[in-house]
Amino acid sequence: MMAEAQERYEILRQIHDNGPVGRHLLAMQTKLSENTVRKHLEKMAESGLLLSRPSGMSLTSKGESLIGPLAPYFQKSPALSDMEKKLQAVLSMERVIVVRGDSDASDAVRNEISQEAAFVLLRIIRDGFVTAVSGGPVIAGIAEALPSLHMKVDVIPARGGFGNRVEYLPNFVASRMAEKLGGCYHIAHIPDGLSPELFLQVKNEIPRLKEIDKLAAKTDILVTGVDEPQDRSKWTDIPPDVRERLVKEKAVGESLGLYADIEGRILYRLYNVGISREDISSIPHVLIAAGGSHKGPAILAMARAGIRGTLVTDEGAGQEIIHMTAGKKSITGGY
Template sequence: MDHIFVVQQRLIPDLIEKMQRRFNVLSMIQHEQPIGRRTLAERLNQTERVLRSDVDSLKSEHLIEIHPKGMTITVEGEEVLSVLARHMEIYNDLSALGSEITKLTGISRIIVVKGDADESPETQVHLGVEAGRCLQSLLSPNTTVTVTGGSSTASMASHLASVPFDVTFTPARGGLGEDMIHQANFIVAKMAEYTGGRYEALYVPDQVSEQTYQNLIQEPAIHSVLDQIKSADIVVHGIGNANKMANRRKTDAAVKKLLHEKAAVGEAFGYYFDKKGNIVYKVRTIGLQREDVMTKKHIIAVAGGASKATAIAAYLKIAPEQTVLITDEAVAKQLLKAFAFDNNIN
């Protein structure tokens, strides 16, 4: 993206959305000219009140002309459309949007589904479909997959299909005391059910004291599962909002205060990080550690919803390059803004 474009975006947060709307108005006028305001509003599914503001702006910039028979585009308007076409194509085309952000972030791939998971259950389902499809393509004989808990990873299981070979699913960490269907133990059991594979369970709390941690990892049954987690071929994980994850863990007030003071925005694998991707706090968890993740051949991160955009953007600054992110349109558009700006000021 052009440097001045991303600087303007930071100064005017709704710049892209406003540009998108006016681009659509200008495009429709070009295709349907001459066209009246009421017809234009109907074609764009906008109210005449909202459209009036955009039309007045386009007219004041000499991009359109208004005649008794309707509106027409000017030569200057044609030139503006031509210049903006590529930017708007990337912004509207989900595949192109994912490819553009992939280049900016440096991770392996970003897959974008339509909508906002915060607002639409259908979008949450689509996240699961795409994540399931991605995981299915990576499964091979004797593969071990380790999975964290959460609603995003839980949405994947029912979209997996049976495979004619052995696969093993393990929970990446202990339980958070959350709803059963969002716990890693339950999710890996469902994944095994749908693929015809096998699974291991890890019946320990997610967060423990150092002494308890040292005692538990010596237990043969737990030690065996931890070995499988560490040697897993594929990691599937979510990315959480720092405050929400702290609440889910029933974190004490002193730690919550610390997270606030350190401006933590996101969490993954028990690590809390700020907007720049700096790790500001680590929870002693039983299971997968960040250093284990870095060495995995395949990593699938699943997270969506505009409320997670800041957390996801921060995590991508420290994500291993072999990461594939499955996210939604609402997050992707925020990522495009954030990383385009970062890449142009560095």
């Protein structure tokens, strides 16, 4: 019975992530035979969980409502649970959630990370909360994965503008998340990478930034990603001499404008509006979402630098981190 229930959950999950989808593709994604998939689909359709259209299978509202509650029972295998415990210890995280696969090999796995992080966010957010969000594809995916609600919340960007994709900018992600939650968003029109002097001058002359500063000081939830600064094309906001130093000193991780080496030493910080490193310790809920084996060193570096809380990642990153820390104690316990 449990094996059958696990198979049906996998089918529901794949339709949720990729629907409308056909039976043949479902068989490939779930690694079940087409005959087995067909039988499950018939039973779930009789239960009112699915809709069959020429374009493929999609979930009804009843089917959608089951994904979240069933996840804790069927999403984890014993091997993943063991990995979560190891990562929680070695990274000194409050909690670690690992999804199957490697984001480097499949965009669907990256979507799973966003979906799981959205579930975490929904479990902790309450009316009156202030939520600060950074940018990037995974964090943008969290906003898209949220259902449409009617909450009295404020959403602010956790940092200024960075990157070249508008849909991944913190301002855009904050507005989209607020739209989904039914709350209010606050935009910070100031780029990352200003000099400390210019940064303070701009902050003092834009009243809206003072409002965001006040909200940032009351942040209840921080949602952030972790990046790896190996791609030098992403360093457009950093002065050339600093870029050379970061390469020389082997920066491997970045989050919230902080660049760190594998030991967690902060090598450089961008001055940006929103959440600073000093604010993190006073934020009740920190949610970190990042995956892919290539981001393992970055996640490790930023955890050692103090970016800790609840981590949602994938097997690819988890295996890389465990390999890198084999035989070592937790971050707080030393080596």
